[in-house]
Amino acid sequence: MELKITDxxxxxxxxxxxxxxxxxxxxxxYGLLGVNGAGKTTLxxxxxxxxxxxxxxxxxxxxxxxxxxxxxxxxLGYLPQDFGVYPDFTVQDYxxxxxxxxxxxxxxxxxxVEEMLHLTGMTQFxxxxxxxxxxxxxxxxxxxxxxxxxxxxxxxxxxxxxxxxSERIRFRNLISELAADRIVLLSTHIVSDVESxxxxxxxxxxxxxxxxxxxxxxxxxCPDRVWICKVPKEQVLxxxxxxxxxxxxxxxxxxxxxxxxxxxxxxxxxxxxxxxxDVFLSYFGEKxxxxxxxxxx
Amino acid sequence: MAMVWYEIKxxxxxxxxQIALLILLVLAGQSCYRVLYGSEGVSWTNELGQTETxxxxxxxxxxxxxxxSGTLDQELLEKALAELKRIDSAPDDPSLDEVTQSNxxxxxxxxxxxxxxxxxxxxxxxxxxxxxSYFVAEKVExxxxxxxxxNRIQHLKEWLYDEDSTGYTxxxxxxKQYLIRNYxxxxxxxxxxxxxxxxxxxxxxxxxxxxxxxxxAFLISGVFANEFRWKADSVYFSTELGRKEGSAAKLxxxxxxxxxxxxxxxxxxNLFILIFLGFDGGNCxxxxxxxxxxxxxxxTFFQLSLLQLADGYVLWMFISALVMLVAAASRSVxxxxxxPSVLIMVPDMLERKVDFEKALSLLTxxxxxxxxxxxxxxxILYTILGNVVTxxxxxxxxxxxxxxLMFAVxxxxxxxxxxx
Ligand SMILES: Nc1ncnc2c1ncn2[C@@H]1O[C@H](COP(=O)(O)OP(=O)(O)OP(=O)(O)O)[C@@H](O)[C@H]1O
Ligand SMILES: [Mg+2]
Numbered sequence: 001m002e003l004k005i006t007d008x009x010x011x012x013x014x015x016x017x018x019x020x021x022x023x024x025x026x027x028x029x030y031g032l033l034g035v036n037g038a039g040k041t042t043l044x045x046x047x048x049x050x051x052x053x054x055x056x057x058x059x060x061x062x063x064x065x066x067x068x069x070x071x072x073x074x075x076l077g078y079l080p081q082d083f084g085v086y087p088d089f090t091v092q093d094y095x096x097x098x099x100x101x102x103x104x105x106x107x108x109x110x111x112x113v114e115e116m117l118h119l120t121g122m123t124q125f126x127x128x129x130x131x132x133x134x135x136x137x138x139x140x141x142x143x144x145x146x147x148x149x150x151x152x153x154x155x156x157x158x159x160x161x162x163x164x165x166s167e168r169i170r171f172r173n174l175i176s177e178l179a180a181d182r183i184v185l186l187s188t189h190i191v192s193d194v195e196s197x198x199x200x201x202x203x204x205x206x207x208x209x210x211x212x213x214x215x216x217x218x219x220x221x222c223p224d225r226v227w228i229c230k231v232p233k234e235q236v237l238x239x240x241x242x243x244x245x246x247x248x249x250x251x252x253x254x255x256x257x258x259x260x261x262x263x264x265x266x267x268x269x270x271x272x273x274x275x276x277x278d279v280f281l282s283y284f285g286e287k288x289x290x291x292x293x294x295x296x297x
Numbered sequence: 298m299a300m301v302w303y304e305i306k307x308x309x310x311x312x313x314x315q316i317a318l319l320i321l322l323v324l325a326g327q328s329c330y331r332v333l334y335g336s337e338g339v340s341w342t343n344e345l346g347q348t349e350t351x352x353x354x355x356x357x358x359x360x361x362x363x364x365x366s367g368t369l370d371q372e373l374l375e376k377a378l379a380e381l382k383r384i385d386s387a388p389d390d391p392s393l394d395e396v397t398q399s400n401x402x403x404x405x406x407x408x409x410x411x412x413x414x415x416x417x418x419x420x421x422x423x424x425x426x427x428x429x430s431y432f433v434a435e436k437v438e439x440x441x442x443x444x445x446x447x448n449r450i451q452h453l454k455e456w457l458y459d460e461d462s463t464g465y466t467x468x469x470x471x472x473k474q475y476l477i478r479n480y481x482x483x484x485x486x487x488x489x490x491x492x493x494x495x496x497x498x499x500x501x502x503x504x505x506x507x508x509x510x511x512x513x514a515f516l517i518s519g520v521f522a523n524e525f526r527w528k529a530d531s532v533y534f535s536t537e538l539g540r541k542e543g544s545a546a547k548l549x550x551x552x553x554x555x556x557x558x559x560x561x562x563x564x565x566x567n568l569f570i571l572i573f574l575g576f577d578g579g580n581c582x583x584x585x586x587x588x589x590x591x592x593x594x595x596x597t598f599f600q601l602s603l604l605q606l607a608d609g610y611v612l613w614m615f616i617s618a619l620v621m622l623v624a625a626a627s628r629s630v631x632x633x634x635x636x637p638s639v640l641i642m643v644p645d646m647l648e649r650k651v652d653f654e655k656a657l658s659l660l661t662x663x664x665x666x667x668x669x670x671x672x673x674x675x676x677i678l679y680t681i682l683g684n685v686v687t688x689x690x691x692x693x694x695x696x697x698x699x700x701x702l703m704f705a706v707x708x709x710x711x712x713x714x715x716x717x
Contacts, residue, residue, distance in 0.1 A: 012717075048535040049715040070537045078535040084528025088310035097303045100544060101536035106299065145532060 001027050001061070003047070003153060003183055004277045005295040008056035009044050009286050010207075017042040019207035020056065025153075025183045027285065029175060031194025031218045032187040034204035040187040041081050043204070047185070048078045060153075074103065079142045081158045081187075085093030087131035090139050091122055092143075094130055095148065102149040110275060116144040121167075135203045143171070147178065154178065156186040160193050161209050201276070203283055208282060221273050224260040224282040227269035239265070300542060304520060304550030314516050321512045321558070325566050328501035329588060332570050339493050339574060342407060346393075346400030352535055352573055359491045359575045361408035366490025366577070369412065376411040378434075385435050396476045411489045411585065423462065424456030446485040449590070453480050462706070464676075471680045475685040479593045487585040488597075492578030495598035496586065498570040498588065499605060499671075505566055506609035506668045507645070511638050512617045513555055517617050518633040520551050521624035525550070525583075529717050532707040540712040547711070550705055555617040565600065576712045583671070593687065594671060608693065612667035615696045616641070617701035625711040650705055661688045667696055679690045 003025040010018040017039045024100050032098045045051040047058060049065060049072065053198035058065045065072040080113045085094055095116060105122045120140040127135065133141065139162050146154060148240050153195035178184060184281050188194060194201055203210040211221050224244070231239060232254040239245060239257055243265055258272075259265050308314050314339060332338045334350050341354035349357070367373060384405045389398045406413060414433035420441065444451075456464040457473045468476065492574045524530040533539045579599035585587035596604065624633035644663040660666070661677055670689040679686050 043715060045531075048529060048531075050534055051714060066440065070541065073535060073539070076535055076537075078532060080528075080531035082528050083533070084530075086307055086527060086529060087525075088307070093303075093306075098536065100299045100303060101533065103537045108603040130408075142532075149537075268316050 001060075001152065001181075001183065004059040005047070006057050007057065008043070008046060009047060009054045009056065010051065011037075011054045013173060016205055020047070021207070021209055023202070023209060023212070025185065027179075027181055027183055028195075028199040029179045029186070029197055030182045031201045032185060032204055033189070033191065033194060033280060034187070035189070035200060038204045039207040040204055042207075044155050044185070044187065045079075047153070048076055048155055049073060070283055074149070075152040077149060077154040077210050079139075079146040079156045079159050080162070081195075083139065083142045083216065085127065085138060085141065089126050091117070091132050091133070092126040094141065095145055096130055098145040099148050104149055112148055116148055117148070120144045121170065136164060138166070139163060143174070152182050154182055154184045156184070158188055160187055160188060160190060165179070167252035168193070168282030191275075191280050203280070205284065215276055219276060222274060222279045222282050223262050224278070225262060225264075226272045226274045226278050227261060227265055228260045228272055229257050229259055229266055229269040231257060231266075244285050246278055246283060246285075264268040299450050300538070300546035301549045301553065304547055307523065307555055308408070308516060308519060308550070308554060309592040311519065317512050317515050318558075321509060321562060322514070323418045324508055325505050325562050328504050329566060329569050333496040333573065339497060342400055342404040344401065345405055346397045346404060348514070354407060355468045355493065355574050358407060358493065360576060362411060362491035363577065365408050365412060366599075367488070369415070369487045369489045371442060371445075374412070374416075376446055377409050377440055377594055378416065378437060378439060378442065379434050380414075381406065381409055381413060411491065415489065415585060416445075417485075417588070419445050422452075422461070424591070428691075444573060448517070449483075450477065450480045453591075455713060467676075468528045468678060469680060472680060472685050475678065476593065476637050476676070483584060483595055484582070488578075488581045488586050490581060491575065492586055492598055494571050494574035495578055496588070497574055498567045499603060501566050501570055502563055502602075502605055502609065503668055506605075506612060507641070507665065509559075509562065510641050512557065513613055514616055514637045515634050516558070517551050517555065517620045518624055518630045520547050520554075521621050521707070522628055522630040522633055525628035526630055530714075534714060534716055540714075543697075544708050544712040548708055550657060551617050551621050552614070552704075555613050556610075559613045563606055563609065569605070589671070591676065592671065593676065594689070597715060603669075605671060608667050608670055610698065611693065611696050612664060615664055615667070615703075616701045618707065619672075619698045622707040622710070625707045625714070662691060664693065664696060665690055 003019055005023050008018055008021045010095065019039075021043065024194060025226065032040050032043075033196070042051065045123055046053050049058075052066065060068060060072055060075070063072075086097070089097065096109060099253040100106075101265070104112060112259065114123075117126050122137065122140050125137060129139065130141070139159065143156070143159060160171055163171060166171065171173070172193070175184060175186070179197075179199075182209060188197070195215060199214065200212065201215055203214045205216065211218055226246070229239075230251065230253070236255050239259065243257075244260040245257050246260055249256040257276075259269070260278055264271070279283075333352060333355070338350060339355045339358060341357045343349055343357075348684045365373075367699075382661045384402060392402075394403070410646050413434045416437055417430050417432075418436050420427075420433045422433075447610035452463075453476060456462045457468060457476065464473075480531060517647045519526075522680060524533050533543065536543070541592065580597050582597055583592055583594065594601075619637050620633045621638070624630065628632060641664060644660045648660050666688065677688055679688065679691060
């Protein structure tokens with residue numbers, strides 16, 4: 001099981017959304033992290049054959065996926081970011097329909113649909129019309145349709161958007177369950193979504209893979225360290241302009257700042273363990289002012 | 298097949314589509330109603346000179362005209378003419394006003410109307426209907442009757458070769474010869490009689506087919522465009538069968554839906570009207586009535602109805618295919634609804650407004666004409682590679698093949714769609 005992308009590029013009229021990306025996926029969970037416009041969705045659309053690359057290729061076990069056509073799509077499960085449904089279908093109808101589109105035999109489809117409804121906690125809503133579902137419930141139905149055909153490649157574009165905290169946890173557990181013997185690629189802005197569940201994390205920026213690796217590797221790759229400094233009120237603004245500040249805690253005497261910097265920003269700063277969230281900020285965060293590109297890769 | 302059913306379900310579950318279907322039924326119902334009670338529907342004038350409408354009126358008219366139906370040979374012509382003259386010369390009741398007097402006369406002549414109309418047409422003295430032609434019948438002399446069928450051909454010849462007539466410049470010599478041959482080969486004597494059922498069924502179908510195209514365009518527009526409108530496209534096209542089989546299922550669904558809706562509505566309208574007004578006259582040639590006297594199509598009323606329904610079906614399929622193609626290409630419901638409506642309605646309106654002679658050659662091959670191949674239209678012919686062909690022939694070939702072509706293109710376009 002190997003999904004390989006080579007020199008994958010997509011140009012839109014003016015922008016290059018994905019820029020010569022090379023990567024190989026094996027079974028496991030991959031978390032794709034990036035800011036808005038990083039090219040996550042565009043990349044996923046190419047991986048799902050919805051969009052033809054400008055250049056480069058997507059190879060599944062040695063075969064070009066665009067040549068494989070439906071033999072490749074048979075292996076796919078996809079939850080799009082901008083996810084729409086048939087408003088007049090009930091949840092059950094919808095899943096049965098997608099099962100048909102996925103070539104699942106009617107006899108099997110029925111039990112598969114029941115299973116997925118159960119898995120996503122949608123059983124009690126199965127008779128409800130799709131247009132009457134809340135955003136979160138719709139996304140759950142979306143997750144259910146993605147895994148209906150037990151896909152080898154499961155691609156989820158911001159699957160946790162709109163889910164409440166308990167549903168988020170449930171989703172994380174679901175991903176861990178599903179991880180065995182398949183490739184799961186999920187994109188998100190929310191670091192905690194991938195922190196625990198994803199074996200491999202990919203930081204994407206401006207259409208390129210910036211850093212890849214396990215959570216620890218990513219943290220280790222980060223040139224910034226985390227410092228906790230207590231500063232008086234009048235210095236807070238100055239710190240914001242000079243350093244990347246990931247957190248501010250207001251104290252009676254001033255503020256406790258969490259600062260990202262390769263060096264200790266001030267003598268009394270205390271170093272803390274770097275979290276993935278800090279790394280994210282370090283790579284993607286913009287300072288309010290200050291010098292160009294310092295600390296950026 | 299399951300996929301086809303889901304596609305149809307997507308159409309049927311849409312509230313707006315349910316409304317559109319309802320409108321279609323109302324439209325069909327209204328054309329049926331007009332036949333029985335409308336100003337251009339059937340009516341019967343009773344002995345007192347009063348006008349009656351509805352089923353009973355239709356029955357009276359039918360019974361009266363039945364006695365004067367049959368083969369329109371010299372014997373029947375003479376008998377009918379004598380009866381007309383007898384009614385005209387009968388003394389009027391002086392206590393009644395003039396309008397009522399003439400209505401009473403009309404009441405007595407109703408049984409003869411099919412033959413009387415043909416006498417007007419044959420002896421009006423020219424190809425085109427003129428002011429005063431309506432009063433010709435009673436002035437015909439029995440000695441003229443042997444020329445009854447000949448006159449039709451004679452008028453055509455005059456129309457084609459008289460330098461002042463519209464026919465003179467419109468046709469080439471080959472086309473003129475074609476027309477004359479066509480007129481000469483029409484089988485005579487005609488069968489005549491009560492044909493109101495078929496004529497009314499024709500005009501009701503005409504409106505249902507024409508305005509129905511807009512509704513069917515609306516109903517079908519979602520089949521290909523809704524995936525995009527509902528943002529269901531990404532999932533749809535990333536499934537195993539979404540592209541190839543899915544596109545085929547959509548086309549099949551559109552085809553089946555149009556077919557079922559068309560035939561159920563149109564057969565219902567036709568059967569309703571024929572059952573209420575009667576099937577009489579199905580074997581009469583269309584030339585045996587006012588609207589078709591000059592027609593070049595050698596068919597009976599029964600054949601007319603069949604052909605009309607078949608042509609209407611081709612038109613609906615053409616519209617469906619066009620809507621689906623535009624929807625697949627543009628991804629937009631509104632564009633795909635508008636295109637065929639504009640294509641049907643604008644030429645139809647132009648034709649009513651613009652000078653007919655000028656609009657004629659341009660507009661004749663537009664799809665709206667598919668509904669009116671046999672309607673009372675001015676004669677026009679085309680010469681292709683030395684062969685004279687009727688617009689009807691071209692329209693049938695053109696729209697059937699375009700329909701098939703568009704189905705094929707739509708399939709190709711849709712299955713290769715990219716999602717941006
Ligand atoms: N259809 C399109 N036409 C033109 N440009 C596009 C199109 N789709 C995406 N882009 C551009 O490509 C770049 C990447 O977009 P993409 O949607 O892949 O980002 P993303 O990482 O998914 O962002 P988000 O987190 O907001 O979902 C952006 O600059 C965007 O403006
Ligand atoms: Mg995105």
